[in-house]
Amino acid sequence: MQRRPHSTQKKDGDVHDHEHEHGEHDHEHTHSHGLFSGHSHEDHTQEAEQLITALQRGDRGSRITIIGLLSNVGLTAVKGVAGWAMHSANAGHSLSDLLGDFVVLTCWRLSRKPTSERYPFGYAKWESVGTTTVSLLLIGGALGIGFHSYHLLLHALADAAATMPAGPMHTMLVNVTSVAPDVPEILVDDHSHGVDVNAAWFAALSIIAKEMLYRATKKVAVEENSSVLLANAVHHRSDVYGSAVALFAILGSWLWPALPLDPMGGLLVSVVILKQGFDLLLGSWNDLIDRGVSPTTRNSLRKTLEPLMVKSTPADSEIAALLDVKEIRARRAGSVMYVDLTAVVPGATTISGASSLEAKINETLKKAKKEVTDVRVRFEPEGQGRS
Structure with missing residues (x-):
């Protein structure tokens, strides 16, 4: 016996299909619209008002993302002024963070x-699309930091070899730098002005601001079970690493000018950020290709339903007996999970009893795991699956 699962109900405020309709409604005419196009100025005004209303009413995901976006605007402005005064170019990284914030905000709202x-x-x-995009930004940023640090390290080794007396170390440095490609001048810091220790204040400011954003964004991401917000939190944490290396390099270069601390720290940070980016990319990719959840999650779903399992149905019960649960499958899509399973019931189960049991299974799973948004149940009479 198999019961066709309930179809997904349409909620108030749904986006209409906007296709041309025919048949008995030929006199009605609507226009097809894309997701981002085809709206009037009134539509855009209404969407802006809805966004503001959502923020005021507690849309925590949008709120924390906008806070991060405004913080990046502030950091970009501060670093821009500092860079102009101290011959630095650190504002570009904060400016690139704005792109990630816009991606997160858009994908979260959609x-x-x-x-x-x-x-x-x-x-x-x-x-999942937003998480993929942010992970690619992290990977690109990590490769950029690593590439830059690699060239800076070669430049530092070449300078050291030029001033070092002859010996085994000198020979090794000459051999290393001789086989390396030429260092592009644009990638080499201009130290003609010396190290301005005041730049350390701006690096410290960035560390504090980004760490606070990381903790606040991660807290909301965990509570909302949001992968894209978690990706944005990781993005904030990557900026903490980068600013920490900058602070270490500024102070280290001031105290020990001969040591190539900046490129060495940059290479280390690039590896850490690269791993974070690939971890996020793998998780979002699994969502996009509908990979099933882990065996641990499937076992957890089954344990959630064990209290419903009984040996037989009481005569006066309106709910069918749940004898066993098998063939549990589940997949994730962003912050939600879709589940389907097979419920083993007595052969004499009525349609009404099966319907009540299906509703009970839905209620139990959704109450235990808030990420579960849709449960499809197939009913199997007892003994049918035995060989």
């Missing part, structure tokens, strides 16, 4: 749109 006729499973995978 993922929270209600289901519609065209998108009956909702927009949750926009979170």
Whole structure:
């Protein structure tokens, strides 16, 4: 016996299909719109008002992302002024962070749109798209830091070899730098002005601000079970690492000018950020290709339903007996999880009893795990699966 699962219900405020309709409604005419196009100025005004209202009413994901965005604007302005005064170019990294904030905010808002006729499973995978984009930004940033640090290290070794007396160390440095490509001048810091220790204050400011943003964003991400917000938190933490290396390099170069501390620290940070980026990319990619959840998660889902399992149905019960649960499958899409399973029930189970049991299974799973948004149940009479 198999019961067809309930279809996803359309919620208030759904986005209409906007396709040309025919048949008995031929006199009605609507226009097809893309996700980001085809709206009037009134539509954009209404969306802006809805966003502001959502922020005021406690849309925590949008709020923390906008706080991060405004913080990056402030850091970019401060570092820009400092860079102009102290011949530095550190503002570019904070400016690039703004792109990540806009990606996170857009994907977060889209993922929270209600289901519609065209998108009956909702927009949750926009979170996976956003996480993928942020992870690629992290990977690109890590490669940029590593490439820059590599060239700076070669430049420092070449300078050391030029001033070092003949000997085994001199020979080794000459051999290393001789086979390396020429260092582009644009990638080499201009130290003609010396190290301005005051730059350390701006690096320290960035560390404090970004660490606070990391902790606040991660807290919201965990509570909302949001992968894209977690990716943005990791993005903030990567900036903490970068600023810490900058602070260490500024102070180290001031105290020990001969040591290549900046490129060595940059190479270390690039490896750490690269690993974080690939970890995020792997998780979001698994969501996009509908990879199943881990065996641990499947076992957890089964344990959640064990209290419902009984040996037989009481005569006066309106709910069918749940004898066993098998063939549990689940997949993630952003912050939500879709589950389907097979419920083993007595052969004499009625449609009404099966329907009540299905509702109970839905209620139990969704109450225990808030990320579960849809549960599909297939009913199997007792003994049918035995060989």
